[in-house]
Amino acid sequence: MGAVFATLQSSYKRMPFFEICLTALLALWALGSGLYLLRVPRLHRWLVRMNRGLWFVDWGVFLASDPSKRAGTFELVFRDRRPDEREAPWRTAATGHCWSWRASVWLPERYRAAAIQNLGRRIKLRLARTSPASPLVSRDARRLGDYLARLCPAPAGTMREVRLVRRFPSGVVPDDEVLIFSRPAHAAGE
Amino acid sequence: MPPANDAFELLRWAARICCAGIVLQSLELASLWPELRPRRLLGRPGDEGEGGFAQQVPPRAQGFPASLFVLLGRAGAGLGVVLLAGGEAINALLAALLLCQVYFNFRFRLVLTNADHLNLAILAAATVGTLPGVSPALRIAALGFVAFQAVLAYAASGIEKLRAGHWRAGARLVQILQDSSHRFPRLGNRLAARPGWARAASWAVAVGEVLFPLGLLLPPAGFFAVIAAGLLFHAALAVIMGLPMFFWSFAATYPALYFFHGYFASIRP
Secondary structure, three states: OHHHHHHHHHHHHOOOHHHHHHHHHHHHHHHHHHHHHHOOHHHHHHHHHHHOOOOOOOOOHHHOOOHHHHHOEEEEEEEEEOOOOOOOOOEEEEEEEOOEEEEOOOOOOHHHHHHHHHHHHHHHHHHHHOOOOOHHHHHHHHHHHHHHHHHOOOOOOOEEEEEEEEEOOOOOOOOOEEEEEEEEHHHOOO | OOOOOOHHHHHHHHHHHHHHHHHHHHHHHHOOHHHHOOOOOOOOOOOOOOOOHHHHOOHHHHOOOHHHHHHHHHHHHHHHHHHOOOOOHHHHHHHHHHHHHHHHHHHOHHHOOHHHHHHHHHHHHHHHHOOOOOOHHHHHHHHHHHHHHHHHHHHHHHHHHHHOHHHHOOHHHHHHHHHOOOOOHHHHHHHHHOHHHHHHHHHHHHHHHHHHHHHHHOOHHHHHHHHHHHHHHHHHHHHHHOOHHHHHHHHHHHHHHHHHHHHHHHHOO
């Protein structure tokens, strides 16, 4: 083994240019991964922008300082209302809270569960920066609402209404909720 | 297992193990194909307004059925790497798998785990390091890259856990088991009822991860015990938390660790 490394020392000096480039790329990638994890504040933010979840090993993203902490919690609520009914109780379809995500309809398949969890986490992260009415938030919430509607179809002849509600850590619930969709039951899940 | 100083064969082994996991993952996701259709749960994420790579890939290539074809192609290429004994076809397959992994890491962001990032690193290293005719120095650099990513992953995860109060108290472990997409509520409830056990389990995992890199410096018996413990740990996570990809990804880094364990043993006085 020692002999292998002794011959290596000389072979490094004879490396062709493209091999030097490949080695440099790997070294740069490794450096990026390491710096990413050191989380020097400004550098980390820059690397996150550069990274976009693709290039560097992403350990610690879920442990990094999470702006969703400032977002409080959110709930995706729905109700199925018959035409003759003025009010119907709201039911919670899903709740997002700090660090985790719970869908009241449990999905056994891990990829579906992970997708639901990540959608919830993404909604929370976006809520920390913007309002429930933002197009990106409502797009994710709609996807989640559609999926939950397929799992838990509305009774025929009712109108399903899905809303996203944000609750702040202080417990105060300002007028911070938005209609995600409202449609007749036969369209739910299509 | 090839000899500890055969960098080429060790890279091939890393690629084989990684690809075994990729085959299983791709087929499992492909079996959920109805969810890949537009507006479904795993439908195309390209119009999210997040910019970056996804914007540069044509929507059709991210949509259905293209995403299903990529998954099936990825499974086929992975199977080729696992089964082929040698030859330059493997290099072509590895390059194709690397591109598929780049595609996978942005297209399937909603189901991405850290194991997928490690797969990208392993495939890049294997693609580069097994190119025909490259110098041993490049092969060793590729193995070094994989070993560094593994050591970094373990150590950083462990340090983060030790720094976080809710991990040290065992609360986070209980929360994950009770409440996340990786949940195993029965175990979570048991640990919740015995906070001391939850704390001990959290500390054991965190300290084990932090100390994992030191395994490279142990005598062979100690090194193989550490590797066996790592495999058992990831196998347990695969069964309990439904995270099988971590088993394959981390196992795929072990040939690189084996190489550097041999190196450190050779320079020890």
